[in-house]
Amino acid sequence: MFRSLFLAVCAVWVGSEILLSFSRRSRSPDSKTQDRFSLVYLWSAIILSVTAGNILGWRGIGCVRVFDPWISWLGLLFILLGLVLRWTAILTLKRFFTVDVSVARDHQLVNHGIYRHVRHPSYSGGLLSFLGLGLAYSSWVSALVIVIPITLAFLYRIRVEEKALRSALGESYVRYSLTTKRLIPLIY
16 A cells, blocks of 8 residues: 555645646746756756666665655655645746746745745745655665755755845845744754
8 A cells, every 4th residue: 555655745845846847948038047057957857866766765775664654654754745845936926936046026925824924935845855865765765865965956946046136136035044943943
């Protein structure tokens, strides 16, 4: 049962990301793309890390046998919670969400809903899902191979995005940054 549910959730996850990559690119002539290859870097890290993590997980390398079924189910729960968090963030941003870092002329600071607590909840959700993917294999090696490179890619992207937002939104974004954490409420 777990394997079928795991594969179904992963199919929905991958499908939603493919849909986003085609439907939420900045196409407006008044938007200014400032991506600095962060999307390429992020997708490269995701493809390589997830491929390696899946191979390690399927082969059982680094498996934790003590709590095996519980860790796998916890991983699946993290994937689902991460997806919910990511989609809540995307739906809160509405038209201001793009997969490439770009700022429209009429871009506005969104600081309500989930953005009241965290500046990058979409990335928080993504990272939670990737952690869940590694844990779903009950493999600490798989979890590390997936999470570390993807986290580094997200951190680079956050720097690029925050620079673009500070430039476009000015002091209002700086003040907002002082009252919220980047990825984890009250921590970071």
